[in-house]
Each structure stands twice: as structure tokens, then as C-alpha cells.
Amino acid sequence: MNRLTSVLGLDLPLLQAGMGGIAGPDLCAAVSGGGAGGALALYKEPPQRVRELVRAVVASTSRPFGVNIIPEVTGPAGCRAQLRAALDELPANAFVTSFGLPDADAAHDVVRSGRVLVVQVGTLRDAQAALRLGAGVLVLQGTEAGGHLLGELPAARLLRETRARYPDAVLAVAGGVATGSDLTRVLGQGADGAMAGTLFVPAVESAAHPYYKQRVVDAAADDTVVTTRFDIGWPARPHRVLHNPLTGTAPRHPATFIATTGAGGGRWPVPRYSAAVPVAETVGRIEEMAMYCGRSCARVAGQYPAAVLVERFRRPYEAVGRTHVTSTEGGSWKKHSSR
Numbered sequence: 001m002n003r004l005t006s007v008l009g010l011d012l013p014l015l016q017a018g019m020g021g022i023a024g025p026d027l028c029a030a031v032s033g034g035g036a037g038g039a040l041a042l043y044k045e046p047p048q049r050v051r052e053l054v055r056a057v058v059a060s061t062s063r064p065f066g067v068n069i070i071p072e073v074t075g076p077a078g079c080r081a082q083l084r085a086a087l088d089e090l091p092a093n094a095f096v097t098s099f100g101l102p103d104a105d106a107a108h109d110v111v112r113s114g115r116v117l118v119v120q121v122g123t124l125r126d127a128q129a130a131l132r133l134g135a136g137v138l139v140l141q142g143t144e145a146g147g148h149l150l151g152e153l154p155a156a157r158l159l160r161e162t163r164a165r166y167p168d169a170v171l172a173v174a175g176g177v178a179t180g181s182d183l184t185r186v187l188g189q190g191a192d193g194a195m196a197g198t199l200f201v202p203a204v205e206s207a208a209h210p211y212y213k214q215r216v217v218d219a220a221a222d223d224t225v226v227t228t229r230f231d232i233g234w235p236a237r238p239h240r241v242l243h244n245p246l247t248g249t250a251p252r253h254p255a256t257f258i259a260t261t262g263a264g265g266g267r268w269p270v271p272r273y274s275a276a277v278p279v280a281e282t283v284g285r286i287e288e289m290a291m292y293c294g295r296s297c298a299r300v301a302g303q304y305p306a307a308v309l310v311e312r313f314r315r316p317y318e319a320v321g322r323t324h325v326t327s328t329e330g331g332s333w334k335k336h337s338s339r
């Protein structure tokens with residue numbers, strides 16, 4: 001029995017990362033429909049829009065899925081307003097994933113509602129704090145991960161240290177997982193499962209811009225860089241992105257508008273160095289925008305339906321289960337034969 005699948009009611013111990021602008025109802029429902037844990041990104045969505053988005057997922061799947069909050073972006077009041085709206089609409093088997101620590105009131109709202117609180121952390125100290133807040137699952141983010149970074153340790157080391165301290169905690173790894181063999185590797189290192197983001201950026205159901213999708217498919221791990229450049233709208237946190245004309249040693253240009261994008265039914269200008277990703281409706285200098293991407297891009301092969309991507313994890317994962325059962329059976333057979 002796998003602890004992550006048991007706690008969240010999944011077929012596979014794989015979670016899709018909430019990804020602002022990219023992981024809408026279509027991606028979330030497709031991932032959950034495939035047997036993994038989809039996540040609906042709430043990012044900066046206002047409460048009324050949160051309700052509409054959650055209803056759209058509920059209309060498409062009855063499998064467990066998560067809603068994803070980013071407390072440091074919304075602030076405590078905004079986070080609780082999003083949660084109130086989401087919790088009103090969420091089925092009982094849904095869960096909440098938080099990027100970084102939520103405050104005690106937000107955590108309490110989730111736990112009191114009976115939904116599992118999944119908290120992504122990047123340090124052992126935050127792992128401890130998340131468990132104190134009532135998290136049922138910890139996602140341990142390594143520095144290989146795409147998007148904003150919560151710590152400074154590679155995933156394997158953070159996992160080793162956290163597992164040593166909390167042998168009974170349910171732990172998933174984020175960063176470096178895009179294939180079934182990546183998943184079996186982290187299970188072998190002591191994780192209960194994994195979270196993947198980059199893998200799903202080019203998925204058919206992802207709302208990412210086609211140029212961005214293709215760049216993720218084409219990228220090697222060293223085409224990603226950690227920078228603090230895209231800080232407008234989400235300041236002071238390093239992030240791993242695909243290199244582009246604004247990263248590296250390029251001088252900082254004025255933050256004039258370089259694109260327009262669609263969100264919440266309206267159109268908005270995008271300044272240079274915005275944290276916003278290019279989505280299907282974005283028009284302008286796409287190649288200068290923040291294209292979050294993890295080192296796992298090296299193993300992201302194409303633009304496939306999310307259910308196909310999820311299904312590819314099944315056989316390697318089940319093979320690990322069979323090996324485990326076979327060796328247990330082998331052990332008991334030996335005991336019999338030696339009697």
C-alpha cells in the first residue's frame with residue numbers, strides 16, 4: 001500500500017503542480033481522470049472566479065483533485081477569501097495544495113473542512129512547521145524544480161534529511177520527476193510519491209502559449225537558469241526559468257509593456273520582468289517572458305494529452321510493486337522451505 005495514494009485516494013503516487021495561468025480546469029481534470037492528483041491553480045484569482053473554476057473541474061471529473069494556493073502572493077486575507085470560495089464548492093475527496101506555508105488560520109480552515117492539506121516546502125524547518133499546521137502531505141521541493149524556489153537543497157538531500165527526522169510523514173518530492181523511472185527512483189530514496197510541473201506545461205490541456213510549450217519540449221536541463229529577474233508581481237523569490245534575452249548578464253531594461261494577456265475575462269498589459277507566464281491568449285514578445293521550467297525538461301518529450309503522460313507512470317510504478325510483492329513472497333517461501 002502506498003501512503004500518498006491512500007491519503008489522497010489516487011491510483012498513482014503522482015501529483016500535478018498547481019501552475020498559475022497554466023493549470024486550469026482542463027489540465028486538472030485530465031490529470032485526475034488519469035488516476036494522478038490534478039491541481040487547479042488559484043494563483044491571484046478573485047473568489048467569484050475561484051468558484052467558477054472549481055465548478056468546472058467538478059463538472060468534468062469525480063476523481064480527487066486539489067486546489068493550489070500561494071499564500072505569499074495573495075497575502076493572508078486574499079488566501080482565506082480564495083479558500084472560503086473553494087471550500088464551499090469542493091467535493092469531500094478534494095485536497096488543498098499550498099506553495100509555502102499558509103498561516104495558521106488558513107491551515108485551520110482546510111483541516112477543519114476535512115480536506116487534506118498538502119504543503120510544499122524547501123527546508124527542514126518549514127517541513128516541521130507544516131506538520132505542526134496539520135499538513136497531511138509534505139511536498140519537498142528541490143532546487144532542480146521549475147518555477148519559484150522554496151529552498152537551497154537538491155531534492156534527494158532534502159528528502160534524506162526530512163525522512164530521517166519524520167519517518168512516518170507522507171512525503172512527495174518536487175523537482176526532477178518527469179518519467180516513471182524518475183518516480184521509482186524517488187520512491188527508492190524513501191519518498192511516498194512525487195509532484196511534477198514541467199512535464200505538464202506542454203500537455204494538450206495546458207493553457208501555456210504554444211511557443212513556451214515547444215521550448216520546454218526542446219530544452220535540455222542546462223537551458224534552465226535560476227534568476228530573480230521576473231520579479232514584478234511576485235518579488236524577492238528566485239525562480240528557475242528557460243534562459244531568454246532577459247536572463248544571464250543582460251543589463252536590466254526599463255519595465256515597459258511588452259505584451260498583453262488574457263485573464264479572468266479581461267485583457268491586461270504585461271510589463272517586461274513580470275512574473276506572469278505566456279498563455280494561449282498572450283500576444284507580444286513571448287520570448288522575453290518568464291517561462292518557468294525545471295531541469296526535468298530534459299525528459300519531457302512532446303505535447304501529449306495529460307492522461308497519456310500520467311499513464312506512462314503506471315507500468316514502472318506497478319513493476320516496483322510487483323518486485324516488492326515477489327521479494328516478500330520469496331522471503332516467506334524460503335522460511336517455509338527451511339522448516
Ligand SMILES: Cc1cc2nc3c(=O)[nH]c(=O)nc-3n(C[C@H](O)[C@H](O)[C@H](O)COP(=O)(O)O)c2cc1C
Binds near residue numbers: 176292
Ligand atoms: C510553469 C510552472 C509554474 C508553477 N507555478 C506554481 C504555482 O502556481 N503554484 C505552485 O504551488 N507551484 C508552482 N510551480 C512549482 C511546482 O509546484 C513544483 O515545485 C515544480 O513544478 C517541480 O519541479 P518540475 O517543474 O521540474 O516538475 C510552478 C512550476 C512551473 C514549472
